[in-house]
Amino acid sequence: MIIDLISDTVTKPTKGMLDAMMNAKVGDDVFKMDPTVNALQEKAAKLFGMEEALFFPSGTMANQAAIKLHTQPGDKLFCHKYAHVYNYEGGGAAFNAGVTCKLIDGARGMFTATQLQEAVVGRSDIHVPYSKLVCIENTTNKGGGACWDFFELKKIQKISKENNLAFHLDGARLFNALVEKKESPKHYGQLFDTISICLSKGLGAPIGSILLGSKEDIEKALRIRKLFGGAMRQAGFLAAAGIYALDNHIERLSEDHQKAKEIGTVLKSVSYVTKVEQIETNIVIFYVDDKIGDENFINKMKEKNILLTPMGEGKIRIVTHLDFTDQMHEVLLKDLKNF
Numbered sequence: 558m559i560i561d562l563i564s565d566t567v568t569k570p571t572k573g574m575l576d577a578m579m580n581a582k583v584g585d586d587v588f589k590m591d592p593t594v595n596a597l598q599e600k601a602a603k604l605f606g607m608e609e610a611l612f613f614p615s616g617t618m619a620n621q622a623a624i625k626l627h628t629q630p631g632d633k634l635f636c637h638k639y640a641h642v643y644n645y646e647g648g649g650a651a652f653n654a655g656v657t658c659k660l661i662d663g664a665r666g667m668f669t670a671t672q673l674q675e676a677v678v679g680r681s682d683i684h685v686p687y688s689k690l691v692c693i694e695n696t697t698n699k700g701g702g703a704c705w706d707f708f709e710l711k712k713i714q715k716i717s718k719e720n721n722l723a724f725h726l727d728g729a730r731l732f733n734a735l736v737e738k739k740e741s742p743k744h745y746g747q748l749f750d751t752i753s754i755c756l757s758k759g760l761g762a763p764i765g766s767i768l769l770g771s772k773e774d775i776e777k778a779l780r781i782r783k784l785f786g787g788a789m790r791q792a793g794f795l796a797a798a799g800i801y802a803l804d805n806h807i808e809r810l811s812e813d814h815q816k817a818k819e820i821g822t823v824l825k826s827v828s829y830v831t832k833v834e835q836i837e838t839n840i841v842i843f844y845v846d847d848k849i850g851d852e853n854f855i856n857k858m859k860e861k862n863i864l865l866t867p868m869g870e871g872k873i874r875i876v877t878h879l880d881f882t883d884q885m886h887e888v889l890l891k892d893l894k895n896f
């Protein structure tokens with residue numbers, strides 16, 4: 558038995574999801590003739606109370622399309638220094654959209670409205686790139702699955718509006734935040750110009766992300782998706798997995814959060830762990846003492862068929878998910894206690 562906790566992307570489709578995929582009605586989505594893709598897009602738009610939605614092969618492409626549609630080459634966006642759009646998309650903001658990122662600091666992948674206010678004011682002469690976009694991430698990935706405070710987001714939106722900045726949410730794990738904080742997708746739909754969500758993370762679909770926005774923005778995104786090579790044909794087989802995920806795999810995210818918190822409790826109780834970051838959702842980040850060392854710890858766990866990820870700066874990451882069973886959970890807790 559391999560206990561793979563590298564990411565919540567390692568899940569394989571369940572029997573029910575595979576059945577839904579196999580039974581999907583499909584067509585050519587480049588001609589907007591795939592009924593299942595259309596149904597997924599309508600369902601997602603309705604869920605968030607946004608005008609339109611567009612199916613993408615990856616979260617990276619959905620984010621990159623959003624950055625591209627909100628900016629022109631030479632412009633600038635604001636994001637946290639841990640942001641996925643800055644750290645983990647291959648430099649795409651520069652490559653695809655030709656924009657620079659102004660990085661903001663702050664605990665656990667989040668910044669405050671005051672920090673954004675400080676970052677946006679300053680010179681506005683010809684030396685300075687135009688400011689066009691604010692990107693935030695909920696939950697935060699490198700920040701350890703932290704959930705933003707909705708009222709802080711409202712303040713950030715106000716500042717964005719006052720400064721003519723578009724507001725994009727990288728919501729790869731937004732449903733983890735919604736379930737944990739018992740928030741409504743419609744409230745998020747009202748706050749942001751565009752939102753990307755991943756179906757292939759905690760929701761357990763094999764492939765797929767969605768970009769949500771106004772009719773005008775999604776029309777631009779459609780052209781950009783084609784330009785990026787992301788327009789697909791009988792993609793309904795994949796969209797069917799997405800519909801199934803939205804119908805069946807949202808509420809159960811709380812089980813992943815519960816397991817992550819139980820792992821955190823054990824980690825706090827053992828002497829070789831020096832620090833455990835606050836755990837709100839399905840990501841656990843912790844540090845082991847220098848006598849063991851993070852790489853050595855990860856290798857030793859690998860010998861027990863338990864797979865963890867190094868996150869740099871001594872951080873070790875565990876991500877719980879749909880395929881992490883109760884039985885695996887018991888084995889992991891025992892192995893952590895006895896290490």
Ligand SMILES: *Cc1c(COP(=O)(O)O)cnc(C)c1O
Pocket residue numbers: 614615616617618620641642694697698727729730755757758766
């Ligand atoms: C996973 C992830 C993405 C997109 O990832 P893909 O692997 O391209 O689907 C974007 N943002 C965050 C915060 C993520 O964790």
